[in-house]
Amino acid sequence: MIDTPNDPLAPIAEAAIAHMNSDHAEALLAYARSLAGLAWAQAATVERVDAAGLDLCVSGSGRQETARVAFEPPLTGPEQLRPALVALAERARIRIATPEVVVSPQPERDDQSAARLLNAIATRRSFSLKELAPEPIYLALVARLLEAANWAPSHGKTEPWRFVVYSGEARQIVGAAFGAAFRLLNPTQPAGGSGECAQRDRVWQAPVWIALGMRPDPKMPEWEELVAFGSAVQNMHLMAGALGLASKWTSGECARHPHVAEVVGFAPPTQLLGFFYVGHPASTWPEGRRRPLAEKVRWVSEGPSVSHQERRV
Numbered sequence: 001m002i003d004t005p006n007d008p009l010a011p012i013a014e015a016a017i018a019h020m021n022s023d024h025a026e027a028l029l030a031y032a033r034s035l036a037g038l039a040w041a042q043a044a045t046v047e048r049v050d051a052a053g054l055d056l057c058v059s060g061s062g063r064q065e066t067a068r069v070a071f072e073p074p075l076t077g078p079e080q081l082r083p084a085l086v087a088l089a090e091r092a093r094i095r096i097a098t099p100e101v102v103v104s105p106q107p108e109r110d111d112q113s114a115a116r117l118l119n120a121i122a123t124r125r126s127f128s129l130k131e132l133a134p135e136p137i138y139l140a141l142v143a144r145l146l147e148a149a150n151w152a153p154s155h156g157k158t159e160p161w162r163f164v165v166y167s168g169e170a171r172q173i174v175g176a177a178f179g180a181a182f183r184l185l186n187p188t189q190p191a192g193g194s195g196e197c198a199q200r201d202r203v204w205q206a207p208v209w210i211a212l213g214m215r216p217d218p219k220m221p222e223w224e225e226l227v228a229f230g231s232a233v234q235n236m237h238l239m240a241g242a243l244g245l246a247s248k249w250t251s252g253e254c255a256r257h258p259h260v261a262e263v264v265g266f267a268p269p270t271q272l273l274g275f276f277y278v279g280h281p282a283s284t285w286p287e288g289r290r291r292p293l294a295e296k297v298r299w300v301s302e303g304p305s306v307s308h309q310e311r312r313v
Contacts, residue, residue, distance in 0.1 A: 007050045012078045017046045020085070027085070030092035032058045036067035051075045072265035104151065120242045125286050127246035129205040132279040136207040139167060141243055142278065146210075148239035154228035156220055161232040162213035164264045166203075173263065174211075174275070175203040181257035199254050206277035210236075211264040212249070214271045229273065236276055246281040250274055 009016070020028060025043070031054070032044040042060030044067075049055075053070035071084050142165060149161055166174050179200030189195060203209055212233060216225040233249050240247040251274030254260065261272035 008075060008077050009049055009051055009081060012081065013049050016049055016081060020049075021045045024085075027089045027092070028056060030096060031069050031088060032056050032067060034092040034095040035069050035088065038065065038067055049081070073262060073267075102150070120238050122288065123285065124237050124241045125246070125288060126237075126248040127281060127286075128248070129202055129277070131282050131286075132206050132246050132277075133282040134205075134207075135280060136167070137245065137279055139165070139208070141245065142167075142208055142210070144243065145236045145239045145245075145247075145278065148235040149232040152228060152232035152235050154231075155224045156217065158217040158220055158225065158228065160214050160216050160225045161229050162215050162266065162270055164211040164213070164266075166209045166211070167207060171203040171209055174209050174260075175200040177257075177260040177263040178203065178254045181254040181259050184257065184259060185253055206279045208278050210276040210278070211260075211266065212273045212276055213261075213264070213266040214273055216269060216271070218269070233276060240278055244281070244285075245278050247276060247278040249276050 007013070025045075028044040028046065029041060032038050032041040036056065036058065038058050038060075040061045040063065041058045044056045044058045047055045047057050047066065051071070052074045053068055056067045056069060058065050058067050069088065071088075075081060075084055146163060146165075149163070150159070152161065154160060179196045182196045182199040183189075183191060186195060212229075214225060214229040216222050237247055237249070255274045256272055258272075261267075261270075264272065266272045
């Protein structure tokens with residue numbers, strides 16, 4: 001069956017299937033091996049395409065199997081098919097090039113390493129959008145932020161963090177979602193008002209926006225997954241500061257709205273917990289201040305058997 005009644009891709013499904021099978025056999029094989037998890041695949045063809053994804057007929061090593069590769073999020077019109085296929089190909093390429101398990105480097109334990117670590121922690125800052133410069137940043141730097149995030153601790157090694165990176169013209173997707181979320185949150189305000197425009201247009205003030213999703217493991221207490229997720233975002237923040245990049249975790253109502261979650265492809269149980277934007281600072285790095293540590297720490301260094309009078313002596 002090539003199409004489904006009322007499916008938005010139905011008018012182009014037959015032609016799209018013929019084109020993919022005749023001109024993109026290599027990409028379809030990559031979909032099967034990396035996205036469908038069929039490492040034994042030697043050939044793949046499209047049997048069906050609809051707004052939710054592709055059905056592949058996969059063969060190899062004397063086996064044949066049908067596999068589903070989903071579009072995330074589902075498509076709403078024929079014009080979205082080509083960009084969605086390109087995005088699937090990029091996901092497949094990255095997954096093929098990335099080992100199943102990333103091994104940590106050897107630790108560096110010396111006074112200089114410790115001093116650099118403390119410096120990175122103490123100089124981490126959150127920047128407002130107006131404090132960012134307009135020029136773009138290299139996405140290779142963003143990849144280093146995400147790599148740092150991936151080394152956050154998690155109980156049971158659940159690794160609940162999920163990210164979607166938007167840059168260039170793709171930021172328009174986020175801006176439109178923010179504007180729609182504002183309308184849903186403020187139904188009495190006129191369409192196209194200043195609040196909606198502000199939400200829609202603010203995405204152009206930072207060159208990169210990263211949707212922050214948490215996919216909690218149902219076997220773990222949610223608070224532990226939240227702590228792990230927050231640690232991942234803190235790691236991103238620390239790496240951004242170490243690279244001289246300005247960033248912030250923004251989590252207002254529009255940035256966490258269910259409509260925005262749907263647009264970025266975070267379906268339950270994955271929760272959208274805001275966005276992390278990053279760019280170059282527009283001016284000098286801001287100074288930070290903290291109240292004295294002595295106000296927040298109580299030292300206990302003697303056992304309970306030692307009386308108060310003995311401690312005074």
